[in-house]
Amino acid sequence: MQVDDRLNPRTSASVAQLMEQHFALLEVERTTRSTYENLATTHILPLIGKVKLAALSSQVFDSFYAELRRCRTHCNRRKAIEHWKRTSHGCDHRCRPHVCKPLAQSTIRQIHVVLSGALRRAVRWQWLxxxxIEHAEPPRQPPAKPQPPTSEEAARILNASWDDPDWAVLIWLTMVTGSRRGELCALRWHDVDLVREVLRVERSVAQLGSETWEKDTKTRQHRRIALDPESVTLLTAHRARCMELAAALGTELALDAYVFSGSGDGSTHLKPKTITRRYSRLVQQLGIQTTFHKLRHYSATELIASGVDVRTVAGRLGHGGGGATTLRVYAAWVSEADQRASSGLLDRLPRRPTGDPGVVGPDELFARSPYERAAMDLRAQILDGTIEAGSPLPTVLDLSERYGIAVGTANRAVGLLKEWGLVDARRGARAIVLGRDEADPPASVITRDEGGDARQTDLVEISESCPPAVQVVAQATAQLPDGLLELVLRRRGADVNRVVTAPVPLNAESLRKLLLDGITRSGGSDEEIGQYELELRQVGASDALLTFVASA
Incomplete structure (x- = not known):
């Protein structure tokens, strides 16, 4: 069949001729058309534009994509100079040797989409x-790499924008609603219901060059976004300023006036590129590498990290497909909760004890190296009193023989004990075991039996007869079921604080640290630990998986 197609082609048209007729009939947004036509002019036509459609094969496309991955400028592989100016000029340091750089994977995917659409049309026309292209290896989907600004960066950006309150409201609204810049430009006052605390998104502003126009939203979906009280307050103040400015100009603010406008009466909208340029200057002054669109990412990150379900997040962002896009692109942000784990309980995992941040504590260490195993064994002997406080540690030579390790390895084990605060080791002298405070009393877990009665079990006295939840906690490396968890901190039965987090380690030490960190961040003190408890449950569930308490 393939041989017959080549010997008796149904058309003599080339790829260039197909692209010309394809674009003449293509019905897409003007900005999308401009992007597609630019990709065709820059990459498709120069490389395969003269190829006859009948000569196209999977090999042609595989070679084409390989060339795009090699060099985005399609150089001839000869050493050349990239001139900073195309007209005649004297070369200086700005004229540099050409260095091949691959075309972005996402751009290659777009080119694949353009070619696929054009070739499907050729098949319908019976040209082929x-x-x-169906048998060619399509460019792989680039992995989602969400990089929203951190909470600290977002705060700096917002604080720096308050020199212009109206500009600050625009940034604030982007952070809390996740709206696109074009949607904010098209927002009118009759879309803002300050009484019902609802924002309607029904249109967007597009820009191509210096020309702008209003159009439907990107997904052609209208949506309603609930506003928090702080946002309502800011928008109310913003409207008051707009009304004052309009009155000063001898006019009134119309109901259909734009919320963000460059004119006093609100009759004109802002341009999307103007917002982008102003925001870029702002973050550049702050030394933050980010873009305006990533404020939308920031909104999604905070919603997901706070436990909002993906479908609701998709609705606020205006994603179609019932959240499919959100899951594919934005679900990676669930790991953002893990990336912020170091800031403490109710930020996720407990803070590391004071000291060298590069030091791994003994309760966090899974011994793999010989010196780590030796150090863990010596630590156990120190804690159980086999090696008494104040007594000298065996010499490194003795340790070398005892554990069958090199002298240098034994010395590293002693160094690890020193980092843990168990020994005082000085150059030229034997290490001395330091006195240890009384060990922390055993922590316990409260679970519920089948009759609903509370049962408290010390973690150090776990047996096979204990409830499953307690047995799980006894395993230092165990974790709760996959999915987000809700941690609830209570004092004397009253909720004090709560947070949504990724799964956490279930050993007693980690849970105790979580509890202490939550108490500290809620204004309590370590001495009050007996008055608090930490409940773990899966997000959306009413029943607790376990409740952790510790004696004072």
Whole structure:
């Protein structure tokens, strides 16, 4: 069949001729059309534009994509100079040797989409009996790499924008609603219901060059976004300023006036590129590498990290497909909760004890190296009193023989004990075991039996007869079921604080640290630990998986 197609082609048209007729009939947004036509002019036509459609094969497309991955400028592999100016000029340091750089994977995917659409049209026109691109290896989907600004960076950006309150409201609204810049430009006052605390998103502003126009939203979906009280307050103040400015100009603010406008009466909208340029200057002054669109990422990150379900997040962001896009692109942000774990309980995992941040504590260490195993064994002997406080530690030579390790390895084990605060080791002298405070009393877990009665079990006295939840906690490396968890901190039965987090370690030491960190961040003190408890449950569930308490 393939041989017959080549010997008796149904058309003599080239790729260039197909692209010309394809774009003449393509019905897409003007900005999308401009992007597609630019990709065709820059990459498709120069490389395969003269190829006859009948000669296209999977090999042609695989070679084409390989060339795009090699060099985005399609150089001839000869050493050349990239001139800073195309007209005649004297070369200086700005003229540099050419360095091949691959085209972005996402751009290659777009080119694949353009070619696939054009070739499907050729098959419908019966120019081709089959679509040759179907057998080519499509460019892989680039992995989602969300990089929203951190909470600290977002605060700096917002604080720096308050020199212009109206500009600050625009940034604030982007952070809390996740709206696109074009949607904010098209927002009118009749879309803002300050009484019902609802924002309607029904249109967007597009820009191509210096020309702008209003159009439907990107997904052609209208949506309603609930506003928090602080946002309502800011928008109320913003409207008052707009009304004052309009009155000063001898006019009134119309109901259909734009919320963010460059004119006093609100009759004109802002341009999307103007917002982008102003925001870029702001973050550049702050030394933050980010873009305006990533404020939308920031909104999604905070919603997901706070436990909001993906479908609701998708609704606020204006994603179609019932959240499919959100899951594919934004679900990676669930790991953002893990990335912020170091800031403490109710930020996720407990803070590391004071000291060298590069030191791994003994309760966090899974011994793999010989010196780590030796150090863990010596630590156990120190804690159980086999090696008494104040007595000298065996010499490194003795340790070398005892554990069958090199002298240097034994010395590293002693160094690890010193980092843990168990020994005082000085150059030229034997290490001395330091006195240890009384060990922390055993922590316990409260679970519920089948009759609903509370049962408290010390973690150091776990047996096979204990409830499953307690047995799980006894395993230092165990974790709760996959999915987000809700941690609830209570004092004397009253909720004090809560947070949504990724799964956490279930050993007693980690849970105790979580509890202490939550108490500290809630204004309590370590001495009050007996008055608090930490409940773990899966997000959306009413029943607790376990409740952790510790004696004072």
């Amino acid at each position: 009996a089959r679509n040759p």
